[in-house]
Amino acid sequence: MQAKVKAKGSAQPLVVSANRLRDGRVVWLAADGGWVEHLHGAVVYLGEEVDAGLAAGEADEQRQLVVGAYAVEVVETPGGMVPLRMRERVRVDGPSVLPVAAE
Template structure:
């Protein structure tokens, strides 16, 4: 959460989008495969991302994804980690507990 965005052009990049049919976050992997896991994302350098965006545009034209774009990442042992908070949230999902979980906890508490 403390990583800072550096000047563009110096960071590794991945390509992301939302899947058209269900809106889920997807990442462009090798061979043009879209994965829900950022760990599967293909890593591009600054110039190489054009090829990734081109593949993404093709996927958009084929009704596979919506609004693809590139994301700056740092490479960690567990896989690429986006620099911006917005993209980190897209990787892990909402950072909040679902109310059904909370309610279940309260119901259990009340039963005790």
């Protein structure tokens, strides 16, 4: 079983992610304190800076905006920022499969 990896304390750049309460969609904490649906809009933290992002996430959990905020490790690539781990890459991209003939 894969739990959310505890990325806090990682040497990697970090972003903060959660699921939106009302519909469960994956969201990322942005620089303006809001939540965006695309990783490229996320604010990047280094080291202990992420504590501020996690605190913002916890506050927004109390405000019934999101569920389960946590830190996610990312890497910079020529194509932009991507999560380090497969689980988070799937959260960014959505399912890698779709039904053959979904309407």
